[in-house]
Structures are given as structure tokens and as C-alpha cells.
Amino acid sequence: MATPSLKYAVQCKGPSTLSAAQSTPAHPSDAAPAVVQPGAFLTLHYRLAVPAGDVINTFAGKPATLSLGNGELSPAVEQRLLGLPEGTHTTFELAPGEAFGERNPEMQQWVARSLLAKLGDPLEQYNVGDVISFPTPDGLGTYAGAVIDVSDSAVRFDFNHPLAGQPVTFEIRLIGVL
Numbered sequence: 001m002a003t004p005s006l007k008y009a010v011q012c013k014g015p016s017t018l019s020a021a022q023s024t025p026a027h028p029s030d031a032a033p034a035v036v037q038p039g040a041f042l043t044l045h046y047r048l049a050v051p052a053g054d055v056i057n058t059f060a061g062k063p064a065t066l067s068l069g070n071g072e073l074s075p076a077v078e079q080r081l082l083g084l085p086e087g088t089h090t091t092f093e094l095a096p097g098e099a100f101g102e103r104n105p106e107m108q109q110w111v112a113r114s115l116l117a118k119l120g121d122p123l124e125q126y127n128v129g130d131v132i133s134f135p136t137p138d139g140l141g142t143y144a145g146a147v148i149d150v151s152d153s154a155v156r157f158d159f160n161h162p163l164a165g166q167p168v169t170f171e172i173r174l175i176g177v178l
Helices: 075-081 113-119
Strands: 041-050 053-057 064-067 089-094 108-112 131-135 142-150 154-158 168-177
Antiparallel strands (some): 041 053, 041 168
């Protein structure tokens, strides 16, 4: 048995003042998909890869929820997302340094073991490849450095982003935009 459809008739007296921007589509599927704008909340699957392979891939699991403009994505990636409609599945390439900046040799610094002892566990052992969190000068946040060399009196850290200076492939499937 077919389901009867309901239709509403509206009688207007005089000229209509309802603009196209105020009208509501007859069916939700008739609405234009939401478009990514600054400050938007996104639900998406994404894959971030470098030449050595995937760094992050959510396609096999739960999608990510992100907010543009909060530093959750690099500005270059956010720029590529702006204007994309909900439902988009695309891949874009970012040149070396575009996504996470160029490698800066000045971001590699020796830190005296005496200072490390004041900031954390005085008995801490540091090994090349360890990633250590440091408090920001205002004490409100943290930043990380990767150990790249060790001596008796100091530890050398690389404070560059781990993906700095690398080309990046970013694939997304945009599920929702708010």
C-alpha cells in the first residue's frame, strides 16, 4: 500500500516576501551540502602520509572530529579544506615544508642535564629517539623535543615538528560540516 503524501497549500494575499535564502527545501536531500568555512566543525576520515608511509589513517576506524582555526590542522591543510562541500572525497599534495614548515637548524639545541633535572626526574635516562615534553615559559602549555644526541653534561633536542621539511599527502572524506 502506498503512503499518501501530504501537500500544503499556502495562499498569499499581496506580494510574497519570502526570499530564496529564507525558503526551505521540500526534502532534505534537495538542500545544498554544507561547505567548509573558517571555524567549522568537521567530521571526516583522513590519511596523512609522507614518502615513508602513513602517519595517521582513520579510514579503517572511527572518523575524526576537528575544529578549523584551533591549531588541530596545519594552516596549509585548513586552506585546502575551505570551500569543500560535505561528502567530498579528495587527495591533495603539499610541497616539502608547506604543511609543517621547513626544518630549522636553530630548533636543535643542547639542554644542560642540570636544567633537565630541575624540570623533571633527576634520574631520567635520555636515549636518542625519545620525545620529551617541556613546559612553555608561561607554564600554561607544553611543547615536545626529540632527543638526537646525548653527552655526559647535556642532551641535544630537535624541536622541529617531526614532519617539517617533508612532502605530505592528505586524503580526506568529509562526512559532516557544522
